[in-house]
Amino acid sequence: MEADYAALKRGGFMRQVQKNRFSLRLKVVGGNLTAEQIETVARVSREFGKGYVHLTSRQGVEIPFIRLEDVNAVGEALRAGGVDTGVCGPRVRTVTACQGSSVCPSGCIETSELAVEISARYYGRSLPHKFKFGVTGCQNNCLKAEENDVGVKGAYIVRWFKEDCTLCGVCLKVCREDALSEKDGEIVLDAARCTYCGRCAKSCPTDAWRGESAYLLSFGGMFGNKIAKGRAVLPAFREKERLFRVTDAALDFFDAHAKEGERFRTAIERGGWDLFENKILEAYNG
Numbered sequence: 001m002e003a004d005y006a007a008l009k010r011g012g013f014m015r016q017v018q019k020n021r022f023s024l025r026l027k028v029v030g031g032n033l034t035a036e037q038i039e040t041v042a043r044v045s046r047e048f049g050k051g052y053v054h055l056t057s058r059q060g061v062e063i064p065f066i067r068l069e070d071v072n073a074v075g076e077a078l079r080a081g082g083v084d085t086g087v088c089g090p091r092v093r094t095v096t097a098c099q100g101s102s103v104c105p106s107g108c109i110e111t112s113e114l115a116v117e118i119s120a121r122y123y124g125r126s127l128p129h130k131f132k133f134g135v136t137g138c139q140n141n142c143l144k145a146e147e148n149d150v151g152v153k154g155a156y157i158v159r160w161f162k163e164d165c166t167l168c169g170v171c172l173k174v175c176r177e178d179a180l181s182e183k184d185g186e187i188v189l190d191a192a193r194c195t196y197c198g199r200c201a202k203s204c205p206t207d208a209w210r211g212e213s214a215y216l217l218s219f220g221g222m223f224g225n226k227i228a229k230g231r232a233v234l235p236a237f238r239e240k241e242r243l244f245r246v247t248d249a250a251l252d253f254f255d256a257h258a259k260e261g262e263r264f265r266t267a268i269e270r271g272g273w274d275l276f277e278n279k280i281l282e283a284y285n286g
Helices: 005-010 035-048 068-080 111-122 170-174 199-203 240-257 264-271 273-285
Strands: 013-015 021-025 061-067 133-136 150-160 180-183 186-189 209-219
Touching: 005 013, 021 068, 035 061, 035 068, 061 068, 111 133, 111 150, 111 240, 150 186, 150 199, 150 240, 170 180, 170 199, 199 209, 209 240, 240 264, 240 273, 264 273
Parallel strands: 133 150
Antiparallel strands: 013 021, 021 061, 150 209, 180 186
């Protein structure tokens, strides 16, 4: 069987040190697989691999020791069980996510749903280099959003309602940034200190603090041969349509300005953060 290694890599089959053996990367969006999908992966691993899988650092699942002659059969068996193969190379990779507000008490946004939407919009898109999205539900940052080319972090935009407040002081105690203080019978929010964590709204026993889910974005993170923390260039905002305008602009900037084989962060730095931020602000403002 003649091997087209480039095509195999595009379809998630990564060459191993053993001749004509591949570790197959699967598509796992937001870290979620159904029980039925897990059963399919286990069955394929037993039949075509060595009966085990590898869990990657980015919530991925890989089946090692796939033989070259079994590549097509493996793909068919996986698809029959509702499992898609992943992608490698210079394209948008699997979108990672924590469990978010549907499971975690700290979560400010529903992360799994957003990861699926991001994946549907961008997954597999060819770009000058690999591109990673990470979605984390809150300031606890379990998904380490700033390590990604584009990181999405859940936030709460909060308001205080004096008529419902008993001045019990719970919000003052739970605020980790000392962004709240009591003055003349009112709770004062220092916006410069607020990180949009929403702990005040989540802990208030009288609902005097109320929060609305929002997004905080970071750009240009990477964690590998070179390490850089993504930068936040926008305020917190609530609109999902605005989020996708901004992410569209980020990927379009990468496509237009990066050299082949150049990471997103490197392209931004070479082109200039001012130029990039102007493009992002244009998209943000519609």
